[in-house]
Amino acid sequence: MELFHRTAHELAELLRRKELSAVELCDAVLGRIEAVEPRVRAYVTVMADVAREQAKAVDARRAAGEDLPPLAGIPLAVKDNMCTVDAPTTCSSKVLEHFVAPYDATVVARARQAGCVFTGKTNLDEFAMGSSTENSAFFTTCNPWDLERAPGGSSGGSAAATAAGEAIIALGSDTGGSIRQPASFCSLVGLKPTYGRVSRYGLVAFASSLDQIGPLTKDVRDTALLMNLLAGHDPMDSTSADRPVPDLTELLGRDIRGIRIGVPKEFFAEGTDPEVANAVHAAIRQLESLGAIVGEASTPTVSYGLPTYYIIAPSEASSNLARFDGVRYGHRTSKPVADNVELYEQSRAESFGPEVQRRIMIGTYALSAGYYDAYYLKAQKVRTLLKRDFDKVFEQFDIIAWPTSPCLPFRFGERGDPLSMYMADVCTIPVNMVGIPAVSLPCGFSSGGLPIGIQLGASYFEEPKLLQVAYAYEQSAGFHARRAPLGASCGGEA
Template sequence: MELFKLTIHELHEKLVSKEISAKELAQSVFSRIDDVEERVKSYITVTRDVALAKADEIDKKIAGGERIGPLAGIPTAIKDVMNTEGIRTTCGSKILDNYIPVYTSTAVKNLLEEGIVMTGKTNMDEFAMGSSTENSGFFVTHNPWDLERVPGGSSGGSASVVAADEAIFSLGSDTGGSIRQPAALCGIVGMKPTYGLVSRFGLIAFASSLDQIGPFTKDVTDCAIVLNHLIGHDINDSTSVKIDKPDYTKALVNDLNGIKIGVPKELMAEGIDSKIKAVIENSLKLLEANGAVVAETSLPNIEHSLSAYYIIAPAEASSNLARFDGVRYGYRVPDAVDLIDMYMRTRAEGFGDEVKRRIMLGTYALSAGYYDAYYGQAQKVRTLIIDDFNRAFTDYDVLVSPTTPTTAFKIGEKVDDPLKMYLSDICTIPVNLAGLPGISVPCGTVDGLPVGLQVIGKTLGEEMMLRVAYSFEQSFGWSEKPKL
């Protein structure tokens, strides 16, 4: 049996009933990796030995009659932006090529304690800056649906790894769409929780006020299961929220009667591919057919999202990335003549072009005399965007839109035109600016390539968001897989 094709909830039943062992499952996934990884190139690091040892451990528990949680024994890939103690963590950058963390990020630790079997660390745009994974300091990841195309980014490896069945699920991070956009382009479910719901401790920061960890899964049920174990207040993260942990699987109700769904017209406007629009229109009809009340709404200020984002995110990044200086860890130029020379050449050689571009943008935006005009102004715009969402949510339970303006583009197509690349995240960025939860679910194809439907929830409104996504998924009945 091709166990690697199954979902978390299907595999959990088989493990508990001892129909399969965790070791068989892990071996199945690794055989799949052996089979397709050369073509997809999802992983920067594969941790086969660690995984098999962990699978043995889980099998012993099962054999000993111990109760296991729903994630125990499940082969899981982790975006290489999260610290894993003793396991190389590169953030997709040459500057951390040799970096072995001394601690594990809270999100990964939470899952490890639940018994996940970590298969490896996935490729990404360097420091999560990019929308195609072409900015990786190591290699390009390929979209399993069409190997000539990008998987999206920055969590491209975590998306392709699930789409190609090289892991059962994975973790990514989303600063401006880095989970939802690649999930859409790879035809899987990807979710960014409310800012603060998942601890950022141990997540190598890109833009601290926007970054959030979330799962890539094969369906919405798996997404809810993973979320249950990912969240929780963390004393190590001052921005982490304190709430009673809900059971998100209880929100998976296939019923949309009376649910009010708003469609922001600005996210269905010019710039969205007409074929994608058509797929989304069909999805809206399906939602209506299930009892939802769907209406057009407006978020007038979100047209400024991209501008505000490309001030705020680089500004924070310019400061966050200052620590990569060759003094304590990571790459250091071997023949520096003095301190300044060491700083400059270490960073010049260690960082790629996009990272340098954003550090310069951010440094400029924070400089004396420019702060008010750039960073200060961008923060004001951010407040206006939050107000827009708040207003919309007085009338609607969730908002929906396309996740991306186009389907997966060709490798190399936008790499020389940063502005064009930045536009890939036009539908997802406003959600990060407002700190809201968002999920992308597959809703069809255009020319054989997947399209994602984005469902945006209220602050901490994950349950309603999951209910809408789940109901849509149940009635839409997506079952297509890439042919590899």
């Protein structure tokens, strides 16, 4: 297998044994980017020079006999909504097209410290609002498994880069499924950690109470290794949890006999693609055959997850995005304006894309005097009910299992109507609303060869058990070993 298609833990071993240098690996990945990027279009910015320097530095440290962290020398792609001092952070928006942050996001600083090699900043739906990368203000990223289809989103660039061998591992952010759904669409492992497990400092906020950074990788072990690096308290983020960080590789390989797995029936609602449902059910049977005890679970309020999400997320976004007003950031209108208000309105109308504008308007409305109680406050109450539902489920079960996406990777433009696009996240959104960790991992392919993902969830901070079960399934099923064939054309246009 080509170097760029191998996993981080395999490559780390080769690096450690000095059978491979970080520069060689870096060149292999940069070469791959050169070869396929025109078709995949995963990156907003490729950081070739930075990457080479970082790879050289890692090799020098290793040559000097330094004991390096596990992921030193591993090429990592960073979603372009995390701040980096050495490349622009655009959020795939015209608003921040030329913005270079004067600081690194905490996760970026940690990865830099650990010797990761930054391949570049990956494309996303503008400000992470979307499920296909079609909302990027710059261009659309293609799914390496079928270039005429979406890689999912909003972390579509990170997923496509990893699946195409344009990065070994990647960072994504997940507000309503933005790591897991692209992982499912691109046959990757994608983890949305427990809210608070990973620092959000330097992640350009979409919805503060829902956003969480996590890994996109080719297998569960890579996810565990990258999470070991990302997780932990950050004094710069008061919502980050101040509690011990267990080594997530520790439970990998332990058998899962006796682990109780619940299958929430509400998540297999009407509208789930039969091929998806079949693959997920097959995966659950496989878990059962590995010794897990499977039962039906119920989360009756889960159908309220999507509508309440579309109150809370836009409400927070409307406030978070208020700072992009044309006074200090990005685009300022060149039209003559009478006052500040007109300056704001005109600049924002000219620079935010339609989906972002839609959500800002929804959120502004939901928070307005006279509507707050009916919308935002009510949504928060429903959120509490959702949490109670999940708490009850976790009294009975250790893990829950259901599809990541109700549908297969769709064609560009197929979901032009915003509501049908919102529905694509129906299985992932409740997890963010509740704050628990959930991982998507490959569980098969459709008759047309499109990836399908199963989603596993666990209670708060139960990532070790979550990955233990994910790993057991992955190793017995083996879907993670397949690589995208990378077809000939790209259907997506900006």
